[in-house]
Amino acid sequence: xxxxxxxxxxxxxxxxxxxxxxxxxxxxxxxxxxxxxxxxxxxxxxxxxxxxxxxxxxxxxxxxxxxxxxxxxxxxxxxxxxxxxxxxxxxxxxxxxxxxxxxxxxxxxxxxxxxxxxxxxxxxxxxxxxxxxxxxxxxxxxxxxxxxxxxxxxxxxxx
Numbered sequence: 001x002x003x004x005x006x007x008x009x010x011x012x013x014x015x016x017x018x019x020x021x022x023x024x025x026x027x028x029x030x031x032x033x034x035x036x037x038x039x040x041x042x043x044x045x046x047x048x049x050x051x052x053x054x055x056x057x058x059x060x061x062x063x064x065x066x067x068x069x070x071x072x073x074x075x076x077x078x079x080x081x082x083x084x085x086x087x088x089x090x091x092x093x094x095x096x097x098x099x100x101x102x103x104x105x106x107x108x109x110x111x112x113x114x115x116x117x118x119x120x121x122x123x124x125x126x127x128x129x130x131x132x133x134x135x136x137x138x139x140x141x142x143x144x145x146x147x148x149x150x151x152x153x154x155x156x157x158x159x
Contacts, residue, residue: 039090046091051134053080058127065120074115077123078107084130095146096133099126099153125156 057080060073081103088096103126110119129149132138138146 043091046087047134047137050084050087050096051131053084054127054131054134056080058124058131061120061124061127064115074107074111074123077127078104078111081107081126092139093133095138095141095149096130099129099133099149102126102153102156103130122156125152129153 057077060076064073081100085097085100085104088094088100103123106122106126113119115123129152132145132149136145138149140146141150
């Protein structure tokens with residue numbers, strides 16, 4: 001038995017004798033261009049998926065408001081808000097990232113508690129704001145609707 005760690009791939013074999021050429025600014029610029037192109041191509045699909053997620057969460061809240069208990073609703077919204085939080089910024093929705101982030105931490109705070117009407121209203125307000133952001137394609141934090149939603153975000157945060 002040997003104490004020597006054997007690499008899975010040989011650096012010289014993978015990169016050749018001149019690794020700098022693999023990390024040249026031209027190659028990195030090309031990689032960034034390709035990445036930006038992929039993100040651009042996926043924006044519409046990502047927007048539609050996030051709207052669908054938000055609408056499913058709103059349906060879950062409507063069931064609770066109608067008296068049908070769903071104990072896992074907060075866990076579900078917590079997980080989905082994390083997904084939105086992570087993806088929204090990548091696809092050019094900084095305002096959605098802010099709302100999803102606040103929703104994420106709010107869910108963490110109320111997890112395990114019975115949902116009262118104030119909690120339900122707060123969850124609904126976050127989700128409605130997110131739905132507006134994606135449906136109206138609000139990408140700028142200075143958009144008039146964005147400014148109103150930011151005021152709402154601040155108001156919700158104070159409750």
